Amino acid sequence: MSTQDRTSRNSTFANIGMVARREIKARFLTKANLISLAVMLVVIVAGVFVLDYFAGREGDDGPDFTVGVDQSVADLTPQLEAAGLALGTTLEIEPMTQAEAEPALAEDLDAFLVGDPSRPEMLVEEDADQELLAIVSGAVQAHVLADQVIDLGGDPAAFNAELASAGPQVVSSSGDEADQFGPEYLVAIVAISLLLFSLISAGSLIAVGVVEEKTSRVVEILLSTIRPAELLAGKILGIGVVSLGQVVILGAAATIPAAMTGLFDGFEIDLGWTMLLVVLWFLLGYLIFSLLFGGFAALVSRQEEIGAVTTPLTFLMFVPFYLAMFMVTANPDSTLVKVLSQIPFFSPFMMPVRDVYGGVQTWEMALAFGIAIATVPVLVWIAGRVYRRGVLHTGGRMKLTEALRG
Template identity: 40%
Template sequence: MSASRTPGSAGLVRLVAAREISARLRDKNFIISSVVILVVLLGAMGMQVALGSGGDSTRIGLVGGSAALGEALEAQGEALDVDVTVVAVDDEDAARTAIEEDEVDGVLVAEGAGEPELLVEQSADGALQSVVQGAVAQLALADQLAAAGVSDLELPQVGVTALDPDADQDGQRVGMAIIGVSLLYGLLILFGQFVAQGVVEEKSSRVVELLLATMRPWQLLAGKIIGLGLLGLAQIVLIVVIGVAGALALDIVDIPGELVGTAVAVVAWFVLAYAFYAAIFAVTASLVSRQEDLNTVVMPTIMVLVVAFVVGIQAASEPEGTLAVITSYVPGLSPMVMPVRQAAGSVAAWELVLSAALMIAAIVLVVRLGGRVYAAALLRTSGKVKMREALRAERV
């Protein structure tokens, strides 16, 4: 009977990664957080649609008046970029009923020889009043010109030249980048905490001693980071796909190509940022043996993430500012700042390559130094271990 074959390094890493994924998929906190993120995202898109659809359309009832008045109301609405629907109403009593039942926003009464009167429930909003006032004035002017014998008056057309025709699209790109960076920040905090909590749980329960009997510390660290990283990547891809599909379906954005590009950039920066911060969270968590002490060692890392997020939001208003440019090259800060600068369209290709290269170099450095600390501190369960002590012990 042959002895069972011991898995190699890759096999052990895969086992740890599968274990982390399975454990988190059964974790209620992970499921709840995922649902909350999706609900917030869909709610934000719904609010955007609601805010965008309000104030750009109106239903106007018309009592009496000529066909020309109805056409003037529609023409004035088109000029003001307001979708006007003219509804014929029999008389003033019917007009009051239509207003009370919210069938129309207001009714223009143009019966008899008197001046037209606009009936509303409480007050006329800006769009309604502008459309009615402009249409009535336009029709009155045409009648007066006709009475004076002027039948065809040519008015000069005013040309419109936009100094920044792409301003709206730039704003949409930056807005999408801010949403992406906010999502990136939230997921890094969430999965960083998962990594840290898992390390402390294994130390406090002495499970790590059993694990290290069959594998090396770096294999355990790699499996933990890769497993939760794949889960985080799947989550952010799912959220991004739902967000992009919802934005396109609800017509929230006018630049689908740019939207997809921004989404891909956010996902790519998530991979780099997660590899960097997950290693730091795991290493710092290995210094303590109790959940009660965890917050003290991970707080500096969380504060760096907070600073990165704040700088990234600030970069939206000044992407070429000194602070935004410098921090877009600083490892740890760049994943929050560079996507916003990219969305603003002010990043050259060499800047993007340099920022990513510096981030990758930082990841290699953190993993190498962090792996030494992790290996030395993992089996020390008596109180809090200092970073210097862990490095000294590992060298010995």
């Protein structure tokens, strides 16, 4: 490489770096942006603690039923507990007398048992709850069976254990699939929502910045010292740094408090790997969409016309977002999902969700990365050509075909 080539290359990098630093200061270090970022951080952190609070309350719920038992039916206690457990119901059993039970039935006592354990009386305030009645009936029947086993010389404990485990074992013919709306769904939706928010915000900043410079004629001054490609590259780099920083900050604001509170305890999901994937796919997604936002924004000359450029590109992001939210979570291994997740505009949203649901092979992830990376030079050429022709165009909106022909 000649000295002239090295000098030109260094000058290009210097110009790109200068524009990038300008964008970082203009977009990130502004008072409005810092305030909005701080508000979002507070909302996210508070949301995590609120979610943990309600999750804790849900786990600390009291018993489903409170049952009082007289001394005469104390032998029913083990069977009552076993019957409640078999039906997935929690019982609180309180020994008491009938005199104590009568006023308690008007408050928090659901039933009171007294009399012969084989035919007990079940006192309730008004009508008996059918689920509780089924539990008591099952407990009484188990008690009678245990008495019969004793009379026959058997072991009632062993008999009850065998009886409790008896029943059909339900196996899904579709295999061991993750619950569509389980923890995986929560993690996946949070991840791609953060991705969508960041990409739309970054793309809008680029489009607005391009049109602002074009409207104010600042771009004409800038292009007198640097080339259009350097200006576009610096703008994309600077806003990319700002957006990536926001992704990392907001992601950490959600994951760190969640880890501290133990909200994700028991999750079979590698949250660290998921966040890394979100960052990697943000970088590729940002390259893909920012080039389109920056290039196509140069076609318009007024702020009122930005929607004509940003709306189709935003729609192009919402389509894979909703496909990832509904199609991938429902069937991450379907052929259609596998094919769509290889398309560069779809990959940033669909691949992280497929990974959370365990539906992606290593070679598929590598292939999706490769296709997305191979697409970037093509988009660089298209965006650079459109930007170069459109950024100095004044008057009405320039047609895309006209910009590409130049």
